[in-house]
Amino acid sequence: MFRKALLALAGVALLSPASAQTLDEIVAKNIEARGGLDKIKAVKTLRMTGKMTIGPGMEAPAVIEIKRPQMTRLEISFQGMTLVQAFDGKNGWVINPFQGNPNPEPMSPDDTKDAEEQADIDGSLVDWKAKGHTVELVGKEKLEGTDVFKLKITLKSGDVRYSFIDAESWLEIKGEAKRNIRGTEMETEQTIGDYKEVGGMLMPHSLEGGPKGSPMRQKITIEKIEIDVALDDARFAMPAKKDAPAPTGRGAEPPAGLGTGFTPDASRPTGK
């Protein structure tokens, strides 16, 4: 009975206005909610297996691997072919077989920045000062009817991210990003959810992203997360080029959205 009452009180505390929360407290509670700093930092590698829903009814198996200190590899398969995007801590590269090129190519600097961010296994809020980021508390607000703390994260690269921390569970439920692509600002948003316990930590199993204000959405559903599976560094390093035969003949162009590595067109204004 006592325990029940205590939990009920804890619930009330969680629901009460928490305007006095400082940035450090919010970050600390977020890390605690995820499972605590010790557990997070003990993770050496992560492998997430799931599927990406590119549009209604169009699904592609996806695997994301991350390894300390700063390596990542993403694979998305479509019609038996696999797109690879990876970062080895220094250089990003991509294999995009959908246009008939089996060879790895270096990523553009803008894409590399993204890969570098993805390679941060702890997330940008952990040790943000040491990483050279700046984090500010924008304030407490309602996100789609839910109380959240909005944090502004200015990455070391200068790019800005917003993180929305649920005021009840202290977990991140949404992120927003402003990217500068060849001088043009692109805003994206990502809904984060379906947190489930993995190795004593709470990890999101659902990510849904797209251009801000647009109905275009790519959904990633994670079916399995493995911690500390053996991942050779070689998986993240750019492999040597294959010897490609000279192209012959002509055929059809691949459909829009596939040839570009699943990047939706964010430039056309859309209704919302």
Next chain:
Amino acid sequence: MSPRAIALAAACAFAFTAGAQDVKVDADTFGGLEARSIGPAAMSGRISSLDAVPGDRLTVYVGAAAGGVFKSTDGGLTFKPVSDKHAMAIGALRVDPKNPKTLWIGTGEPWVRNSVSGGDGVYKSTDAGDNWTKVGLENTERIAKIEVSPQSSDTVFVCALGHLFDDHPDRGVYRTKDGGKTWEKTLSVANDTGCADLAVDPQDGRIVYAAMWQFRRQPDFFTSGGPKSGLYKSTDGGSTWREITKGLPEGDLGRIAIAISPVRPAVVFATVESKKSGFYRSDDLGESWTLQSQAAVTGNRPFYFSHLVADPKNLDRVYKGGTLMAVSDDAGKTWSSLGGSYHPDVHAIWVHPHNPETLLIGTDGGLYQSWSRGARWLFVGTLPLSQFYHVSYDRAFPYNVYGGLQDNSSWWGPSRKGGGILNKHWDSLVGGDGFWVLVDPKDENLVYAEFQGGNIFRIDKTTGEMKDIKPSPRKGEPKFRFNWNTPMHVSPTTGALYFGAQMLFRTKDRGESWERLSGDLTTNDPKRQRQKQSGGLTLDNSTAENNTTIYTIAESPKDANVIWVGTDDGYVQVTRDGGQTWTNVTANIPGLPKGTWVSEVEASPHDAATAFATFDGHWTGDFKPWVFKTTDHGKTWTSLVTLDLKGYAHVVRQDLVNPELLFVGTESGLFASLDGGKVWAAFTSGMPAAPVHDLQIHPREGDLIIATHGRGLYILDDLTPLRALTPAVLNADAALLPSRPGVRLIPGSLLAGGDGNGDNEFSGRSVGEVAWITYYLKKRHVIGDLKVEIYDPAGKLLSTIPGNKRRGLNRVEWAMRQPMPKYAPGAGIIFSGGAFFGPRAPEGEYTVKLIQGKQTHTGQVRLVADPRVTYSETDRKLQQETAWKLYADVERFSHLVAEITHGRDQARARAEKLAKGDALRRKLETLEAALEKQRVALVATQEGEGISGEEKLREELGVLYGNVNGNEGRPTQSQLDRREALLAELDVARAKFEAEAKAFAALSKELQAKQLEPLTRLTEEEWRKTAK
């Protein structure tokens, strides 16, 4: 605290609050049930102000008359709304010239036509429009200009026009010296005289000019000018002011526009409205003035066009807003109207300070750019600012929507279109200002549309033929009085068309003749019939002030003899005998101020005695909502207004299915009630709080069609879940709600890509080829699974859809398709749209499971046929069977390729473990080579940068499957024959592999003798587990 403990605590917190009290319905209850913007931006809408920041890329800010602020960072090509959480009517917009990230907006439009929206003060942004803070002057209603002092960014002048419809002290010139923290009013003339323009000397911020204007709008009259109007000057930074009269006209003045020449600020220009309006010039810092011209353009509708801009480089060049934009190249002595193609009615002008050949203008029809000083123009097609008065629909599939707009004629366009609803999909009708457009229910090719003052036409959409059908007085009848926005109404019972002047008309022969169904139903008060004198100093009889007219008509869908009429002078009249006798029920409405404009009467679709009415008092300064309901033909009325309902009301609608579900459109947006009007909540999902002037519910689709006056049309698709949102559902933690059946739309071109027409086009959001699953969550879902599963009638899991997690309603899309077949790896994409998907589920009932953590909620979704399909059931069955057969063929083929590859790789791996020259190794290498040869014969393998176009069995089978799967009619004989041919090839390939595989057993024995792993076959089950 461990994550488990947190999850537990969160769950307990939830349990603790659940059931404690009823859940309050608010804007977030509607959650992810979003209205979609369909534009149009083909005609755009009125822009009241604009500003821009020169640079390598021009940044453009557009202040819309009732659509908020839009920003472009690509030179004015594409835009995004940046102030949607705040007041929608933008009067003034100014970028701080010294700190271009600092923006000021004054809300409430100063171009005070009849259909004009007010605001709620001044906002400031210090991050280039990302975030806004309201900094005061809430009661000014409308702001004409904001200027930042050239000496200090903290010193800002606000030229507040103030209230349009009533006396109010909050108007005049306000100044802040601390960046908006505090304000002082430094120039105030009278409670009916506001600031219409203001200019600050760009070199000496102490010199400020202000135009004070005496004006008033009434429901039936407009007055511009009076003895209190005048031009004022300050030489101490706006602290003290004195009136300037030297050289200006004698007698009453009206609206004045001011422009200081940036080339020589001692030169000041002004247009001055008076008995004889003209353009004036001062060469002595505004102390004395000389008349330059009284050309017609200088006195063109001063209340609407008093906007002057002096060229930044040429002292003699001045631009003036107007019906057409005017320019003088000799400092105002002579004037020309600019040519080229642009929408008339220019309110905002921006001249590039470094390259004055470049102009931006804001008009009644959107934004235009010129790079030739106004000789030629580019229309910016990305601003959905359309200002609809009304909206309607037809019954085509998919249906079209119709509506008339402020100064933009009447238009119709599709409610959905694969690839987005683009500007090119819209067509216009009639011309002028548009209002009602109604489709003849018996022949949907015929539409009725009108322009202002009751000019109604019947139009044949197929030929474009247009016929005037306006009723005219017969001998002995008085002159007819038609409202600016004359009401039409189609009988829901007979299809007859109603039309209203001071009396009610009805036609049963498409406008060839009109019955009189009443005498004068208005007050017929001669004091309200002064439109011929309306305008003040400048006569302006556009029919905008026509009054004592019928404004709204509604026949009861339950009883054709019950007809309601509401008038602009405050009468609600009802007949119960088809128009023979009328009862004025106005006096029965409690608390309603006399003479309040009846904006809408809605006859209940459920009960002949029930009606709803909205009243619009803003015409006399009453901005409160008035919404009433009667259930006894108007004998008694109950107010449905609560504190949650905001803004004066334009329209009320009762749902066609659930009588408790009501919608009200007000000047402050859309509101919904789930309980017959006891509790209201703003509906803001997917749409801003722009003025909502009309609402319609599509009877077949159950869509709510929303007409905003400033942000175009929105569609809230499928009200079915809202109809089911009962208190029991609202109090449940989660609930699956019904949705309308999913229509198996005829598949469009799944490969249709961008048309390459550029980015100068707004794309209205459409609806995909999907069925909806809708559910309710009492709070946001964060921890654990949230997904939707679809099962066929046999209980087979067809699809798993990731769930949305918002508090309130959530909607996910089911493509009605299973995943595509597993393809063998090859060198390129199988190029057929239908190859990206599995076959579509047939018509029928499917079971839906909403899985939230350990809870499962079960419901149904039904799939129905597209009503347009022409093929027979037999043909469609053959298509389904063939598609599924080909699906299986593709997978059989893919398994074969996987087996070949598996065998090849095993042979290689085993061979590598043997010494070179070993006989077994040689055998294995031979096998490897043979299998690789087989693989290469079956799948495209040419890799490289080019387009190989290589087609092997993988590609041929895949494309055939895709093409059959992409059309749901009978497969062609060619396709059926081709399948037979390809299957023969597949059989041959399988036989070849089996022939090689015969050797596996013997080789395995030899391998095992050498302690090596045998060769294995890849079973189908193993392949399915690993295939990507």
